[in-house]
Amino acid sequence: xxxxxxxxxxxxxxxxxxxxxxxxxxxxxxxxxxxxxxxxxxxxxxxxxxxxxxxxxxxxxxxxxxxxxxxxxxxxxxxxxxxxxxxxxxxxxxxxxxxxxxxxxxxxxxxxx
Amino acid sequence: xxxxxxxxxxxxxxxxxxxxxxxxxxxxxxxxxxxxxxxxxxxxxxxxxxxxxxxxxxxxxxxxxxxxxxxxxxxxxxxxxxxxxxxxxxxxxxxxxxxxxxxxxxxxxxxxx
Numbered sequence: 001x002x003x004x005x006x007x008x009x010x011x012x013x014x015x016x017x018x019x020x021x022x023x024x025x026x027x028x029x030x031x032x033x034x035x036x037x038x039x040x041x042x043x044x045x046x047x048x049x050x051x052x053x054x055x056x057x058x059x060x061x062x063x064x065x066x067x068x069x070x071x072x073x074x075x076x077x078x079x080x081x082x083x084x085x086x087x088x089x090x091x092x093x094x095x096x097x098x099x100x101x102x103x104x105x106x107x108x109x110x111x112x113x
Numbered sequence: 114x115x116x117x118x119x120x121x122x123x124x125x126x127x128x129x130x131x132x133x134x135x136x137x138x139x140x141x142x143x144x145x146x147x148x149x150x151x152x153x154x155x156x157x158x159x160x161x162x163x164x165x166x167x168x169x170x171x172x173x174x175x176x177x178x179x180x181x182x183x184x185x186x187x188x189x190x191x192x193x194x195x196x197x198x199x200x201x202x203x204x205x206x207x208x209x210x211x212x213x214x215x216x217x218x219x220x221x222x223x224x225x226x
Contacts, residue, residue, distance in 0.1 A: 036217070
């Protein structure tokens with residue numbers, strides 16, 4: 001069965017510091033992988049996705065993630081955090097192409113001055 | 114282009130009452146998904162419509178939940194009778210068959226007292 005593990009329910013960084021949000025997945029077939037972000041009082045917004053091809057994918061707002069099959073990981077990074085990045089981030093996987101999403105528990109990112 | 118909309122944004126009902134949540138997908142999106150996030154837990158899949166047909170309802174928790182999608186347009190999710198454990202945020206998402214990416218609505222926060 002598919003599953004997603006996000007390490008760390010809360011992550012706190014200083015403004016300008018590296019953001020690293022960890023995601024590991026399990027899937028019996030090649031997965032499609034996603035990162036979504038939820039800002040306060042808003043819905044989920046797609047940050048980036050991996051389907052096939054290049055394993056380093058770039059998304060909106062300077063975020064990127066790398067698909068590492070050998071490590072079953074899809075960690076999200078941003079070189080320099082901004083105050084506006086404070087939100088909750090969700091990693092998700094779908095099997096067999098675009099299909100229902102299986103989500104991790106979410107990581108709440110706090111950015112302090 | 115209008116995004117996915119959900120109504121109401123908040124609902125507070127008593128145990129045993131009935132509540133109906135509505136989702137209007139993005140125009141032209143054949144796929145419609147319902148998800149739920151119980152407080153502190155991960156977002157979980159409930160069901161998937163393709164046009165007016167239920168493609169996958171494996172995530173529906175029990176027969177107190179009834180989902181419909183009239184004419185392949187908007188969808189409703191009825192909970193009858195509501196129980197305390199039904200409290201949470203209910204998200205709707207839609208996608209176009211070709212592009213596949215799911216676009217989420219802002220969610221309906223349901224509180225059962």
